[in-house]
Amino acid sequence: MSNGISSRSASASEVSTGILLMFLSVLVSPIIDIFSKLAIATIPAAEITAARFVVQALCMLPIVVWRGSWKTFSWRANIFHAIRGAIITISMVSFVTTLKFMPVADAIAIFFVEPIILTILSSIFLKETIGWRRYIACGVGFFGAMLIIQPSFQEVGYVALLPVVSAFCIAIFALMTRVLSHREDPWAMQLQMGIWGLLFCAILLAFGSGTGSDIFDAVMPDGRGYFYLVGVGVTAAIAGIFGVYAYRAAPASILAPLQYFEIVSATFFAWLVFDDFPDALKWVGILIIIASGLYIIWRERRFASKPVSDTPQSALAP
Numbered sequence: 001m002s003n004g005i006s007s008r009s010a011s012a013s014e015v016s017t018g019i020l021l022m023f024l025s026v027l028v029s030p031i032i033d034i035f036s037k038l039a040i041a042t043i044p045a046a047e048i049t050a051a052r053f054v055v056q057a058l059c060m061l062p063i064v065v066w067r068g069s070w071k072t073f074s075w076r077a078n079i080f081h082a083i084r085g086a087i088i089t090i091s092m093v094s095f096v097t098t099l100k101f102m103p104v105a106d107a108i109a110i111f112f113v114e115p116i117i118l119t120i121l122s123s124i125f126l127k128e129t130i131g132w133r134r135y136i137a138c139g140v141g142f143f144g145a146m147l148i149i150q151p152s153f154q155e156v157g158y159v160a161l162l163p164v165v166s167a168f169c170i171a172i173f174a175l176m177t178r179v180l181s182h183r184e185d186p187w188a189m190q191l192q193m194g195i196w197g198l199l200f201c202a203i204l205l206a207f208g209s210g211t212g213s214d215i216f217d218a219v220m221p222d223g224r225g226y227f228y229l230v231g232v233g234v235t236a237a238i239a240g241i242f243g244v245y246a247y248r249a250a251p252a253s254i255l256a257p258l259q260y261f262e263i264v265s266a267t268f269f270a271w272l273v274f275d276d277f278p279d280a281l282k283w284v285g286i287l288i289i290i291a292s293g294l295y296i297i298w299r300e301r302r303f304a305s306k307p308v309s310d311t312p313q314s315a316l317a318p
Contacts (some may be wrong), residue, residue, distance in 0.1 A: 055233020
């Protein structure tokens with residue numbers, strides 16, 4: 001997705017506005033996962049993901065119509081949007097499934113290896129120049145993730161690897177988004193992603209019907225379940241809108257480091273709602289991931305001609 005910044009330099013007031021909006025975005029984003037964790041107790045992960053896509057599409061549709069962005073829809077590009085929809089569906093279902101077994105803060109911290117994976121994939125597929133320092137930072141970041149994954153793996157098994165699967169999918173999604181963002185409206189891209197994601201969720205739920213799967217077999221939610229589903233969709237839409245306008249107001253190189261504040265806000269909300277708090281070893285892993293991610297962003301800002309982190313995180317987060 002385009003960061004929406006024009007060729008002119010952003011003014012100080014615009015940068016301040018962008019920073020404020022990004023803080024609001026990363027403050028709201030963990031609430032998506034709080035609602036998801038509350039819902040996953042009784043509702044399958046694919047159904048929660050589908051609900052998020054429904055609300056997202058309904059929120060984006062009037063904006064796309066008002067802006068006239070629908071006129072730019074290209075049937076030729078639909079295959080790319082379909083692939084993006086499939087990838088984001090896999091990512092979200094994987095991450096929401098994780099929340100049934102793992103604390104929110106742990107899952108989000110592991111997911112934040114995504115910028116590290118994106119750095120490596122960008123060097124392979126986009127031929128971006130990545131120096132040895134950033135490769136070392138990637139290795140250090142993965143080590144930090146292992147400090148969180150290892151004890152979690154002992155507790156919940158292979159589910160602890162699902163945030164890595166989610167992060168890998170989002171990294172691929174970001175690469176495709178960057179390619180498309182040069183010629184498509186960001187709001188229209190969000191709408192098309194929601195439509196295709198909903199279609200793939202519907203297919204998964206259709207095949208899962210009657211299987212008893214707690215991931216793919218849809219159920220009829222109770223009143224509280226509907227509240228959680230609406231909460232997932234609304235908070236996702238709000239966080240996404242804050243993120244879009246943040247990146248329209250300020251450069252990605254300034255806003256990217258603020259994304260890591262989400263780990264802090266996620267820890268706070270998880271402690272507040274579920275009384276979950278990372279232990280000392282996991283905090284070491286979290287701090288290593290944050291430090292390596294910030295170092296990669298700093299190196300990009302200083303040396304890269306096009307940072308690998310220039311895709312708004314609000315368009316990527318599960």
